[in-house]
Amino acid sequence: MRWSELYVPTLRQDPADADAVSHRLLVRAGYIRQLMAGHYSLLPLAVRVRAKxxxxxxxxxxxxxxxxxxxxxMHPAEIWQKSGRWEVMGDEMFRLVDRKGTDLALGMTHEEIFTTLALELSSYRDLPQTWYQFQTKFRDEPRPKSGLIRVREFTMKDSYSFDLDAEGLDRSFEAHRQAYVRIFQRLNIPAIAVQASSGTMGGSGSTEFMCPSAAGEDLVVHCPNCDYAANVEKATSTLAPIEDGPGLDAPERFDTPGVKTIENLTKAHGVAADRQIKTLVYMVGGQLTLALLRGDHALVEQKLIDTTGSNDVRPATPDEIKAALGAYPGSLGGVGVSDLPILADEALRGRRDMVTGANVDKTHVRGVDVERDIAVGRWVDLREVVAGEPCPKCGTGLEVEQTVEIGHIFKLGDRYTDVLGVNVLGADGERITPVMGSYGIGVERAMAAMVETHHDKNGIVWPVSVAPFEVAVALLDVDDEKSRTTAEEIYAELGRQRVDTILDDRAERPGVKFKDIELVGIPFRVTVGARSLAEGNVEIVSRASGEKALVPVAEAVEYVRRLVLDAS
Known part of the structure; x- marks a missing residue:
């Protein structure tokens, strides 16, 4: 490929709307252009990276x-309706109606569709099966951002395993986990495998692969001393025990004018946050529900969703709360509440002498013994883990890191095969419902994650395994016959050696060529100019290290070939 024939619309200035490093550099380096929010055209360089x-x-x-x-x-609505996810997916699903009035959806994911293919499996001898595809997915993200990281149209590799039993699913899940580890190693992405919530996918468990990035929207909790790692939506920690006094024989009301927050109560009445009970009120499947946490802890809403098994979860409105409890937020509590479900975080178990709202405006109660005075329906993990809390496995202080999700694997069990009627004849003549796994990688998001991880002030630094070209031959003196002949010969021989090479034959100044090659992120540059050729040499530069070497022309191709091989 010759640069003079290639469409690479590089920019000298950062795009004004780019909020992530990968977004900024992929636009500047001529890889992508936005059509509308969340929809991007991949230009020739991006297509080459994507293909790799x-x-x-x-x-x-x-x-x-x-x-x-x-x-x-494009999928018929009836399949999604049968699985129960037509409504669960909510506004993120693109829906349309064809000319016949049939409800359709643009696929967000393909569990239901692959499962319909599995209806043709008839015998235990047909299993296990693992099927995959590279396919465009559509999600109506409310706030697409960060270039290719959060979009509304993207390519996913999604695979699906079908096994006879849980033991087979475990094998398929582990095979995919190991495959993902190898994939991210080959892509040079520092992926952290973490415990995760299964969300709307359902099933018994899942693992996310997360790439540390300031552009990420997911928080990962991990231990620097052992292998514990989890998405904040799933993470736990070991809290230090708190010694409570005996408290009071019964809760006692006291006036708290002007107190509407945990911090207000601490400042006005000297009640430490860890001695307060925070009462949050949610509508869960249409039922008003109380979620209780320690005053200094934050609720992870996904934990509430996972705990209740309902995706129809939202904070209750002040008027809904007032009608049910008799007070507005700021004075709420679980004491005396007997007609509503109450979920309490495990950190409150056994606590005494606590303070909470009295369900009377401007009033609180002290001396609360949680298990004595509050009708807790379920004790669950609801709180957000924060940095420094002890690891649940080894006790070391946990770290919290901002990340981008680049892969997610799920054990679905019979969540889809059962409801869609997939079954096979077992060895004993009985019908068996196969169990499934689902495994996804976002292709363009992986590209963005690589740029987030591999860049410097001059541009992208692609790993050799995915770079659009492994080597750029920069011809500096296009009118010098010796320079042109040498550059053409090196370019041709590198091609014969199966080194992916581009010849920069443009009639541009050397500085322009060097800046473009660095911005685009090509791993190695061979500079062919009259000055170095006068001494029989070409200059070879490594993009990642910046190391330079003058190499005799006759040795240049083999030198570069070894550099590429060693970096692959």
């Missing part, structure tokens, strides 16, 4: 015996 990412993923999927398919992106 896909190749790596495909190789690792094939390695574990997965078989590639391509399924439709």
């Amino acid at each position: 990412v896909v190749r790596i993923i495909r190789e690792e999927m094939d390695r574990i015996g997965a078989q590639e398919m391509i399924l439709p992106t």
Whole structure:
């Protein structure tokens, strides 16, 4: 490929609306252009990178015996309705109606659609099966942002395993986990495997693969001393015990004018936050529900969703709260409440001499013994883990890191095969419902994660495994016959050696060529100019390290070939 023939619209200034490093650099380096919010055109360089990412993923999927398919992106509503996810997916699902009045959806994911193919499996001898595809997905994100990180249209590698039993699912899940580890190693993405919530996917468990990035929207809690790691939506920690006094024989009311927050109560009445009970009120499946936490703890809403098993969860309005409890937020508590479900965080178990709202405006109660005075329906984990709290496995202080999700694998069990009627004949003649796993990687998001991880002040620093070109041959003196002949010969021989090379033959100043090659992120540059050729040399530069070497022309191709091989 010759740069003079390639469409690479590089920019000298950062785009004004770019809020992430990857967004800024992929636009500046001529990889992507936005059509509208959350929808991007991939330009030639991006297509080359994407193809290499896909190749790596495909190789690792094939390695574990997965078989590639391509399924439709437009789905009939009835399949999603049958699985129960037509409503659960909410506004993030793109829905449309065809000319016949049939309800359709643009696929967010393909669990239901792959499961319909599994209806043709008839015998235990047909299992296990693992199927995968690279397919466009559509999600109506309310706030698309950060370039390719949060979009409304993207490519996903999604695979699905079908096994006879839980033991088989465990094997398929582990095979995918190991494949994902290899994929991210080959992509040079520092992926952290963490425990995660299964969310709307359902099933018994899931693992996310997270890339540390300031552009990320997910918090990962991990231990620097052991292998514990979890999304904040799933994370736990070991709290230091708190010694409570005997408290009072019964809760006692006291006036708290002007107190509406935990901090107000601490300042006005000297009640430490860890001695307060925070009362949050949610509508869960249409039922007003109280969620109680220690005053210095924050609720993780996903934990509430997972605990209740309902995706219809929202904070109750002040008027809904007033009608049910008799007070507005700021004076709420669980004491005396007997007609509403009450969920209490485990950190409140056994606590005495606590303070909470009295369900009377401007009034609180002290001396609360949680188990004596509050009709807790369930003790659950609701709180957000914060940095420094002890690891639940080894006790070391936990760290919290901002990350981007780049992969997610799920044990779905019979969540879809049962409801969609998939069953096979077992060895004993009985019908068996297969169990499923689901495994996804966002292709363009992985590209963005690589840029987030590999860049410097001059631009992108692609790993050799996915760079659009492994080597750029920069011809400095385009009118010098010796320079042009040498550059053409090196370019041609590198191609014969299967080194992915571009020849920068543009009639541009050397500085322009060098800046573009650095911005685009090509791992190695061979500079061919009259000055160095006068001494029989070319200059070879490593993009990642900045190291330079003058190499005899006759040795240049082999020198570069070894650099590429060593970096691959």
